[in-house]
Amino acid sequence: MHCPKCSHIMAQITYESITVDRCTNCRGMWFDHLEAEKLKRVRGSEKIDSGLSRTGESYDTIKDIACPRCSVPMTQAEDPGKELSYETCSKCRGIFLDAGEFKEFKHDKSILDFLKKFL
Ligand SMILES: [Zn+2]
Numbered sequence: 001m002h003c004p005k006c007s008h009i010m011a012q013i014t015y016e017s018i019t020v021d022r023c024t025n026c027r028g029m030w031f032d033h034l035e036a037e038k039l040k041r042v043r044g045s046e047k048i049d050s051g052l053s054r055t056g057e058s059y060d061t062i063k064d065i066a067c068p069r070c071s072v073p074m075t076q077a078e079d080p081g082k083e084l085s086y087e088t089c090s091k092c093r094g095i096f097l098d099a100g101e102f103k104e105f106k107h108d109k110s111i112l113d114f115l116k117k118f119l
């Protein structure tokens with residue numbers, strides 16, 4: 001599979017039996033439907049997001065991309081209450097996160113879990 005942002009090869013990485021694709025160049029990551037949600041709940045999974053947020057930010061400006069699986073144009077999605085914007089495919093429901101974005105995506109949930117302990 002090729003990266004929808006920079007067209008470099010994406011490598012498969014498996015963490016706790018969940019396999020995601022990470023770009024060998026920009027370190028953006030592709031998650032199939034619900035993979036990001038599943039991975040978010042796995043302890044230590046933020047390690048797979050090995051790219052620099054700074055790199056991710058520069059690729060975040062590329063918004064016109066096609067789904068690497070079904071080649072249809074992807075749509076912009078925003079996580080409510082966060083400054084996180086990512087691309088999602090309306091056909092296969094996969095999502096593309098730039099480097100550093102999975103950390104943000106996951107981080108928010110851990111804050112919630114942390115707060116829940118006090119409620
Ligand atoms: Zn890339």
Ligand SMILES: [Zn+2]
Nearest residue numbers: 067070089092
């Ligand atoms: Zn797709």
